[in-house]
Amino acid sequence: MKEHHIVLQRVCSCAKKYNLERVITCNDAFAAEEEAEEIAQKCNELFCGKHGFDVQMVDNNFIIIVEDAGFVESCEI
Numbered sequence: 001m002k003e004h005h006i007v008l009q010r011v012c013s014c015a016k017k018y019n020l021e022r023v024i025t026c027n028d029a030f031a032a033e034e035e036a037e038e039i040a041q042k043c044n045e046l047f048c049g050k051h052g053f054d055v056q057m058v059d060n061n062f063i064i065i066v067e068d069a070g071f072v073e074s075c076e077i
């Protein structure tokens, strides 16, 4: 069975604060996509709002990307 990974591309202090896992492995592509979408949405809702998150499929993996303009390493309020 093929493995799919959900990968958090960049970790800002919000991700650290919420203890988000950097890599999640999933055996099912559909489930992985669902999960990735859910995480991206959660990030957009819970995080500081200074960066937008989106999901991008690369090969068999789902990368949770941060919009380029929006990334800040330290985003404590």
Ligand SMILES: [Zn+2]
Pocket: 012, 013, 014, 015, 047, 048, 049, 050, 051, 075
């Ligand atoms: Zn943040």
